[in-house]
Amino acid sequence: MGTTSKALSLLNFFSRATPQIGLSELARLSGLNKATVYRLLGELAAHGFVEQVGTGREYRLGPAFLRLAALREKNVPMRDVALKHLTELSDATGETAHMSLLNGEVLSNLAYVYSNRHGTMVMMDDAEVLELHSTGSGLAVLAYSPKSFVDEMLSRPLTSRTPQTITDPNQIRALLPSIRTEGIAASVGGFEEDVFSHAAPIFDARSNCIGAMAVAAPVSRMTDTLRMMIRDKLMAHARQTTRILGGFPPDTFPTREPQMMLQKEA
Amino acid sequence: MGTTSKALSLLNFFSRATPQIGLSELARLSGLNKATVYRLLGELAAHGFVEQVGTGREYRLGPAFLRLAALREKNVPMRDVALKHLTELSDATGETAHMSLLNGEVLSNLAYVYSNRHGTMVMMDDAEVLELHSTGSGLAVLAYSPKSFVDEMLSRPLTSRTPQTITDPNQIRALLPSIRTEGIAASVGGFEEDVFSHAAPIFDARSNCIGAMAVAAPVSRMTDTLRMMIRDKLMAHARQTTRILGGFPPDTFPTREPQMMLQKEA
DNA sequence: TATGTCGGTTCATTATTTGAACCATTGGTT
DNA sequence: AACCAATGGTTCAAATAATGAACCGACATA
Numbered sequence: 001m002g003t004t005s006k007a008l009s010l011l012n013f014f015s016r017a018t019p020q021i022g023l024s025e026l027a028r029l030s031g032l033n034k035a036t037v038y039r040l041l042g043e044l045a046a047h048g049f050v051e052q053v054g055t056g057r058e059y060r061l062g063p064a065f066l067r068l069a070a071l072r073e074k075n076v077p078m079r080d081v082a083l084k085h086l087t088e089l090s091d092a093t094g095e096t097a098h099m100s101l102l103n104g105e106v107l108s109n110l111a112y113v114y115s116n117r118h119g120t121m122v123m124m125d126d127a128e129v130l131e132l133h134s135t136g137s138g139l140a141v142l143a144y145s146p147k148s149f150v151d152e153m154l155s156r157p158l159t160s161r162t163p164q165t166i167t168d169p170n171q172i173r174a175l176l177p178s179i180r181t182e183g184i185a186a187s188v189g190g191f192e193e194d195v196f197s198h199a200a201p202i203f204d205a206r207s208n209c210i211g212a213m214a215v216a217a218p219v220s221r222m223t224d225t226l227r228m229m230i231r232d233k234l235m236a237h238a239r240q241t242t243r244i245l246g247g248f249p250p251d252t253f254p255t256r257e258p259q260m261m262l263q264k265e266a
Numbered sequence: 267m268g269t270t271s272k273a274l275s276l277l278n279f280f281s282r283a284t285p286q287i288g289l290s291e292l293a294r295l296s297g298l299n300k301a302t303v304y305r306l307l308g309e310l311a312a313h314g315f316v317e318q319v320g321t322g323r324e325y326r327l328g329p330a331f332l333r334l335a336a337l338r339e340k341n342v343p344m345r346d347v348a349l350k351h352l353t354e355l356s357d358a359t360g361e362t363a364h365m366s367l368l369n370g371e372v373l374s375n376l377a378y379v380y381s382n383r384h385g386t387m388v389m390m391d392d393a394e395v396l397e398l399h400s401t402g403s404g405l406a407v408l409a410y411s412p413k414s415f416v417d418e419m420l421s422r423p424l425t426s427r428t429p430q431t432i433t434d435p436n437q438i439r440a441l442l443p444s445i446r447t448e449g450i451a452a453s454v455g456g457f458e459e460d461v462f463s464h465a466a467p468i469f470d471a472r473s474n475c476i477g478a479m480a481v482a483a484p485v486s487r488m489t490d491t492l493r494m495m496i497r498d499k500l501m502a503h504a505r506q507t508t509r510i511l512g513g514f515p516p517d518t519f520p521t522r523e524p525q526m527m528l529q530k531e532a
Numbered sequence: 533t534a535t536g537t538c539g540g541t542t543c544a545t546t547a548t549t550t551g552a553a554c555c556a557t558t559g560g561t562t
Numbered sequence: 563a564a565c566c567a568a569t570g571g572t573t574c575a576a577a578t579a580a581t582g583a584a585c586c587g588a589c590a591t592a
Binding site: 002003004005007008009011014015016019020039040043044046047048049051053054055060061062063064065066067068069070071072073074075076078079101103104108109110126127129204205206210246 | 268269270271273274275277280281282285286305306309310312313314315317319320321326327328329330331332333334335336337338339340341342344345367369370374375376392393470471472476512
Binding site: 002003022023024034035038057 | 537538539540541542548549
């Protein structure tokens with residue numbers, strides 16, 4: 001691993017739960033030498049990627065990200081595109097629609113839209129990250145990721161978020177083929193109790209899966225009718241989003257009108 | 267300069283005007299070897315800090331910034347705080363209020379608020395950067411920056427944005443003492459024609475100047491009355507913003523009620 | 533006063549970065 | 563069609579920058 005990667009990976013230890021971290025603690029977390037971490041933090045700080053809290057204390061993420069994020073969004077208005085489709089998706093289904101991007105080993109939220117049709121809604125959080133094994137979006141991404149990546153991800157200890165979370169790697173692997181034939185993944189209560197989530201993959205210009213678009217509804221509201229409607233709308237909007245972002249689904253991706261009634265020919 | 271700094275400085279070559287850059291071009295711009303740039307870009311890309319456009323072409327800023335910016339704003343709601351005070355400032359003065367943060371050699375916009383009192387307003391742009399020598403905000407920052415930094419900044423060639431832009435380093439240096447005694451900087455048409463800008467510095471917990479809060483009005487609307495009112499309100503809101511962000515003005519910073527009528531004692 | 537932690541610093545050893553040269557492609561010019 | 567000058571990407575010995583154990587002083591806590 002290059003020095004730059006080490007420096008950048010330090011940033012991943014900052015999270016919603018641990019927004020600021022001391023030097024020694026960060027050295028411990030990263031497994032790097034304290035002197036190394038100190039020097040790397042110094043370089044990150046010089047560019048505004050981290051800053052020290054108060055006077056000579058812990059470190060936290062710096063202000064440079066605001067500028068770079070604004071610039072990125074000006075150049076590549078992903079969030080805008082996503083919001084447009086999420087709004088339509090949310091309106092059509094009456095449920096929470098969201099989109100997340102693959103960021104290393106987890107998915108990070110890009111945007112989400114609530115519906116106002118019901119009194120209760122599945123809530124999202126900007127700074128929350130989604131695990132690959134326990135969410136519908138994660139399964140959708142895994143289904144369209146290279147085998148080496150899947151193996152890598154499933155070789156780690158899989159945390160059990162709820163009693164419904166599937167933590168057996170082989171059981172998860174077994175789900176992927178059917179997700180691939182459908183083009184959509186589903187997860188019931190794997191991440192949060194009582195949440196039924198459908199998700200479709202999003203691809204970049206090289207047909208790599210870069211994230212997922214999803215609709216999350218309370219289990220109690222899920223009916224066959226709603227499920228069909230969600231699958232239909234989600235598929236269409238995910239496809240459009242991929243296209244508008246300049247991406248292409250891989251050749252293996254099912255066409256919009258699935259050959260449901262057709263028998264496989266070989 | 268460490269390897270990490272080199273990698274991070276590559277990011278600064280992406281701008282509103284040049285949102286995507288090829289490998290050779292970036293090597294040329296940065297003065298680094300092409301192989302080096304290639305490797306650094308690879309590491310940046312692995313963390314989502316850059317990505318390649320389409321298939322095997324130029325590079326652009328990556329999606330990771332969206333997540334990190336969201337996380338930063340959750341932890342340190344600078345923009346929220348700024349917007350609150352900018353709104354009040356804009357309401358009180360009837361003009362455009364904005365705040366920017368020092369980012370290396372330039373100021374980058376954090377937030378801005380327009381007033382609806384007049385038909386014409388000074389417009390801002392999220393991804394725009396402000397030069398230190400040609401803007402009110404820049405002068406405010408220079409006035410409260412270490413001499414070494416000022417020397418460094420004024421030793422570069424100073425671009426002339428308008429005929430009114432002051433490009434003589436010594437002339438700029440001569441402005442700084444009076445800014446320091448006032449606590450507020452002013453610039454008339456230095457950055458954009460017909461824009462009269464007042465700016466006050468913002469400080470961090472170590473009393474370093476980290477940016478500026480400003481009010482920008484068309485020259486044609488500027489009167490003594492408005493000028494007084496802007497200075498007053500701007501001073502108050504900049505002070506509050508500094509405090510709420512956890513910062514402290516340096517000891518040399520003028521108190522809220524300036525000793526206007528008092529003669530210097532030495 | 534003794535002990536453990538912290539952020540920060542040092543410097544000889546080591547491992548990573550570096551850069552000139554080299555491909556294979558692409559796109560424009562003659 | 564042949565040529566040229568770009569491009570993105572790759573290689574490997576040489577040079578440089580990163581590393582980590584040990585060491586500060588300061589601040590807690592006991």
